[in-house]
Amino acid sequence: MDPQNTEAKVLLSRAKTFRLHTGNLVNRSRLKKKCPGSTSEELRDCIQATMSDWVSMKKAASPGFPDVLDCSFPEATETITPEEREELKVSVKLFLCEAGQSAIGDAVDLACQTLAVSQLDSVIIAPPPPLEADQSLAHLQPAWEQLEALVRSQKIAAIGTSDLDKDLLEQLYNWAQVKPSSNQVNLASCCVMPPDLTAFAKDFDIQLLTHSDPKGQISTSLERLTLGESFQSLSLLFPLPTNIACV
Known part of the structure; x- marks a missing residue:
């Protein structure tokens, strides 16, 4: 048995937190293809390439090691300089795996640390499954x-949602202390924005955005890794174009 594979398996079995960062610079040579056919394919390939490289290398210690495992490669990461920060809007989309307690604060801190910024301009949350039935x-x-707590602490400037219909967006808006500034609509679910959602968003100054993220793409990609481990905390950073980080 490959001793590096054995080491990786032992470390994964002991870890409580696993942080996988594919980099915010896409290296096509690592992916061994020119262009992915879809966002899901790119996500899967980035995760698999990063995991494969991590398994084959000597594991670097990180704060809390071995309880906390960092799977990342500095050469695939580029921070934002103070000069660039004035010209860029940094947005993060969080794909939540479950309702209740989550690692949102850790994810935001990790994104800020990785990009060398003190504040994210906007954070959008993709609701945890089930997306419709419940x-x-x-x-x-x-x-x-x-x-909301992160907005009050000035770690985030604005917060938004993804895949909410008009009724749920209205409920959230009426309940929330910090109002949603945007709502993403999946292009796969509609060709035209629902009129009731459009009217509500216009009345309350909520920006409607579109996205094409397949439902369940995070969980599907992780299942294909066949890690076979259960973590108390799992943070993933994926590359997106135009200096946008996704956690």
């Missing part, structure tokens, strides 16, 4: 309260 305000409240 979607309710109570399902969103714990995560939203954490985001």
Whole structure:
């Protein structure tokens, strides 16, 4: 058995927190292809390439090691300089795996640290599954309260949502202390913005954005890794164009 594979398996079995950062610079040579066919394919390939490289290298110690494992490569990361920061808007999308307590604060801190910024201009949350059958305000409240605290501490300037219909967006808006500034709509679910959602967003100055992130792409990509481990905390950073970090 490959001793490096054995080492990786032992470390993964002991870790409570696993941080995987594919880099915010896409290295096509590592992916061994010119251009992915879809965002899901790019996500899967980035994770697999990063994991493969991590398994084959000597594991570097990180704060809390071995409870905390960092799977990252400095050469694939580029921070934002103070001069660039004036010209860039940094947005982060968080794909929540479950309702209730989450690592939102850790994810925001990790994104800021990675990009060398003190504040994120906006953070959008993708609700945890199930997205439709059991979607309710109570399902969103714990995560939203954490985001509100980060706004008050000036770690985030604005917060938004993803895939909320008009009724749920209205419930969130009426309940929240820090109002949603945006809501993403999946292009796969509609060709035209729903009129009731458009009217509500216009009345309350909520920006409607579009996205094409397949539902369940995070969980599907992780399943394909076949890690076989259970972590108390799992943070993933993926590359997106134009200096946007995704956690």
